[in-house]
Amino acid sequence: MGTLWSQERPPEEEQPTEQSRWWAPARQLLTAVLLLGLLLGSSVILFYIFRSCGPRPCEMPACRDLLEYYRASGNTSAPRCTDFFSFACAEAKGANSSFQALAEENKSRLQRILEAPRSWPLGSGEEKAFQFYHSCLDTDAIEAAGAGPLRQVIEELGGWPISSNWTSLDFNRTLRLLMSQYDHFPFFRAYLGPHPTPPHMPIIQFLVWTLSFLALCPQPIPFLGLLLLLLTLSILFPEAILHGTGPMSPHLSSPSSTHPLLSSLSCVQIDQPEFDVPLKQNQEQKIYAQIVRTYLTYLNQLGTLLGGDPSQVEQHAFLSISTTSRLFQFLRPLEQQQAQEKLFQMVTINQLQEMAPAIDWLSCLQATFTQMSLSPSQTIVVHDLDYLKNMSQLVEEQLSSHSNFLQSHMIFGLVGTLSPALNSPFREARKLLNQKLQELTGRPRVPAYTREMKCVEETGAFFEPTLAVLFVHEAFSPSTQSAAMDLFTDIKDALVTRLRKLPWMDEETQKKAQDRVTQLQVEMGAPGWAMTSVLTSHKYSEVHLGPNFLQSFLSGVRSRQARIIQSFLEPFPHHRWQVSPWGVKAYYSASDHVVVFPAGLLQPPFFHPAYPRAVNFGAAGSIMARELLHIFDQLLLPGNCPGCDTHALEREQQCLESHYAAFPLHGGTSFSGFHSLLESAADVGALAIALQAYNKRLLWHRGETTLPNLDLNPQQLFFRSYAQVMCRELSTQDSQDTQSPPTLRVHGPLSNTLAFAKHFHCPDGALLKPSRRCQLW
Template sequence: MGTLWSQERPPEEEQPTEQRSRWWAPARRLLTAVLLLGLFLGSSVVLFYFLWSCGPRPCKTPACWRLLKYYQASGNTSVPPCTDFFSYACAEAEGANTSFQALAEENKSRLQKILDAPRSWPPGSGEEKAFQFYRSCLDTDAIEAAGAGPLRQVIEELGGWPVSSNWTSLDFNRTLRLLMSQYDHFPFFRAYLGPHPTPSHSPIIQIDQPEFDVPLKQKQEQKIYAQIVREYLTYLNQLGSLLGGDPIQVQQHASVSISITSRLFQFLRPLEQQQAQEKLFRIVTIEQLQEMAPAIDWLSCLQATFTQMSLSPSQAVVVHDLDYLKNMSQLVEEQLSNHSDFLQSHMIFGLVGTLSPALNSAFREARRLLNRKLQELMGRPPTPAYDRGMQCVEETGAFFEPALAALFVREAFGPSTQSAAMDLFTTIKDALVTRLQRLPWMDEETRKEAQDRVTRLQVEMGAPGGAMTPALASQKYSEVRLGPNFLQSFLSGIRARRARIIQSFLEPFPHHRWQVSPWGVKAYYSVSDHVVVFPAGLLQPPFFHPAYPRAVNFGAAGSIMARELLHIFDQLLFSGNCLACDTYALERELQCLERGYAAFPSPGGTSFGGFHLLLESAADVGALAIALQAYNKRLLWRRGEATLPNLDLTPQQLFFRSYAQVMCRELSTQDSQDTQSPPTLRVHGPLSNTLAFSRHFQCPQGALLNPSHRCQLW
């Protein structure tokens, strides 16, 4: 029955059902269309909101507004970016400083504000002594009142000076020991502790060339050379007069001192020549060194300088230019045989120049005038006007670095900034590990070893760990004695700094020994400790800020980080150091880079050459590629990219602009001693080898920065 009931209906019931069916069909189609239209409109709104929320937004934080002002002041956007991106980013930059030098000045100003703030410290603490030293440095009235008296006292302790006082003819090596150990002055050579050049990189005494007070060069025009000598002679005559010397006698001793300097300089061998001859260093014992350069009492001089060590004739030392030391010794023996008083004057002249920052205005003005004349002769912009406050900041920072480190880091590199910087570094390091997998010239075993080296690399940021512990920092200043005059305080600071550096090498220290101050702007890779260091002073605006668009941080600070990471593999690129690599492919890329860089017009007619310069340029190109790869990966995982307002740059364009901003520098300030390419090449070389740059700036094929062929070593 149930079945029949379901299948059979009266005829009168079937008609209304058919009518409803005919009416419902078009209604259903209409309803479906309305629903589809609503779904389309709704999804469009959602998609529009999604794209709008993920698109670049203008960053309007105070940090971004300051960066915008900085970029607008340093760029010239009327220049075509595809032919001269350096001018596009840097043409309007004011002053002779590089971007790094400008940042260094800003950091010193911040440190000066810290030192100027009224504070109280525990008696005898490193902070108390630092602030006392700074205030005594600023007390120019007391320094002027003391006159040349404190300096004369120092000269008397060294046996006097033939041109200005009674001279006790002391033993030459006794005077040299005092200069080295008590005044940190090395007139004929430098001696310092450093890591052994071969594994295990244990501390070892290094004997190197001296740092000359006169800017002589291996290749210098005779006219320029004569003018430099003339200006330096005038300066030495002034020093003798300020110390009451007879003008005729002063003139004679000053001339001989310059002659000694000139001859010592001629003994030097250029670094390129040492590299070509594979004589960068030699390891000898003190006894062997004594035989080869007998004029110096090496054991007594080194023992007095490195009192924390127990030395013997069998002690090994590293000698960086043995030929220089042999010739220097012969010159000293000649002077001792004929004119030992001239040799004494030469050492005193050099010491007075070293101590000039701690002397009265007459000595400082003589030094300032000399520096200005030398800058003019070398074709460099004049140095800024003398600022006593900034000079005192520099001296206080140099002598009391551990005590001031924590104060600077708390002021400039808080936890949020450090966390953001570490996150950036991790992303850059991961990008390098990924990139190593694609290098065609590396064999599989070398690739795995390279990736392992990156993985094992340590990183330190901000300041040394021990410097952030006030108790440990204060212990380093127990021997500092301030007074009775500023020169004595200055000398006490010199001695304490030298003892601190030596002790840091000798202590079994679990952390890396920093080579820069926390407010410095130089990152570096330490081969001996396999650690890369980024001081707090470097990770600052305009290179880095947590509130910046990611494009800025990756383009500026990220490329700096990537460059230091690539220094891990410097030795790998030297000929014969990677036997299992595809040397043909490696050489091909190096030659490609060399040809590409040589094709760029270089300011001042300088030429691109030398393997060291080639390696530095390869690191520039690789660093930009790694930073860009890391930035693109970050864009895939994190939405909400920002750009700078009113700059009319996409995030990718801002990335390249930020990279170039790091290199900004006036072309006339390029030093011939620089190991880097000129700033234009450091911008144009990497950009021309980056296809993404041409794409984002829509560079036509064949433009200077969009060549038909690109090189990519890394």
């Protein structure tokens, strides 16, 4: 029964119903539709994902402006694999370089700031800056005053035999006034600077030296503060107390570098003068004579403009240029000083007085550095004692035989420096002099600035702290600074990674080099103290404008001089910027171990937060990497890296020299002795580091953009942006420039980078795809 029962089926289960017959195919159709929909949906999602990850055209206004800039400066028909310089720079006209164009744009921005109608608090630095700028533009008032204000200055200095009454000459009184009131040094330079201590001094020696030096320099440091300083040093650098290792290790110190603490110990320094005439050692005699004649003509013009008798003026002008020529013969080139190991000497003012008695050293220096209390036993730094001895002897000879000519020599020099503040005849004479000297020396022609640009320069020089705040607020927003710092961090990380893989650097040196990069300070935009309006508001209390523009100009000179001196006298001063915030020069300071990037440099076409990353890394990133590599310049010099593989290092250096020598230069000449290995090595290494940082950024952060309608993918745009940094007209290469010619600064690094040939599909044997490459950095 059970078995039979289990074998029976209900009637409805034995035959399929009509509902079951149509449900099966319907279910199959529905499954197919769902699968198709899922597939289509996934495809759409993947399409948008890959589209968002791939390069998109940047439609921001900054990108459109950059696109026009690139189109205007480059020649797209030039062969990329043999003449990338022409491809990027051939049509760059009207400016010597991209940097020059950016510098002019920054000055134009400053001009717009100074000409914008604003209301400032009475007596504030902003009000005085704006008043000074507009008084500089008031050429009608300057022309109406004529030479009267200048004659008044000359009378205050004791008069001038050829244009005013004078009775007797007090040489040191005139020199003292020139140094203290006019910031003019006709026979030598006196300034405050960091003490030039030996770079490899062990800390224990440094402490002993510090204790003795504090007794000499007029910078009192409380005993408790000094005790804390010594305690801090012993905690931070215990291994350096007895052995001289640590951050001052000779492996990585440069001859000019000192420990940051040393930079706060500043003393009076006496150095060679900066001559107004561009004479040079070993100059061709014919060029030398032409320069002397040109400058003599200029001095004759100055004397005549001041009402002097032409024959008397000619005699005084001739003896003035003769004095300059003799002083120039006393100079010793820096290379000779280094060979003789006499870069500087420590002497007291009393000792200097005995060796160079013509100058009343104590009174002249005390008048110049009024914030200090000097004494005859004060120790100062002298950079060329032989020059000072010879200079003193010449002055004594002139005082005994031609004292009135010596007065003329000092007045001639002062009038030249005051030219920007004088009426048009003096300015035109100076302009003509500069043009002729540029032609004779082969220096690049300086663009003819308008009166507005000249006034912007002078206002910026005298009111830099105030204008720094206004410029940064206008051109370097917090978001821009943040983006620039992110870029710098990527570049620095890439350098640290690269240091670990250098075949010629031993492990210990690699570790110290990485620590050196990690300890580096970076300053961007403007000095931190300058951005505090409370600190800058009192800096111009002693600036008095009027009654004429020359007096306003001189008040600005004195205020600037006092501000610079005061900054050196601070017990632990901040890093003193060597460029203005609107400047376009980045630099590395060995003494403070800080790298500086002014706001004026981190601007289009080198940097903008809205730019494709390829542009920022290729342009600004390579600039940053280049300055970082200057930390290690000394490692490339013979004997400065004892733990390194000397043969490997020399092999890579020779490789780089041969690599550059193979390139033809403008006019069919070949590259020769003016090539600087350090500069070229920095160019090549900077490109490699910037590319490595860019590739890493792309790996972890998708969504790259490119410039529309430029026919360059992101990697190609990176190299195009790098080349833009090097753009310069070939005819403007300065004969004194230590950099490689502009074509080499483009082709040398690009040809040493395999990725360039890959992304531009260069054939084997092309100029920018050589068979061998070098890896110095």
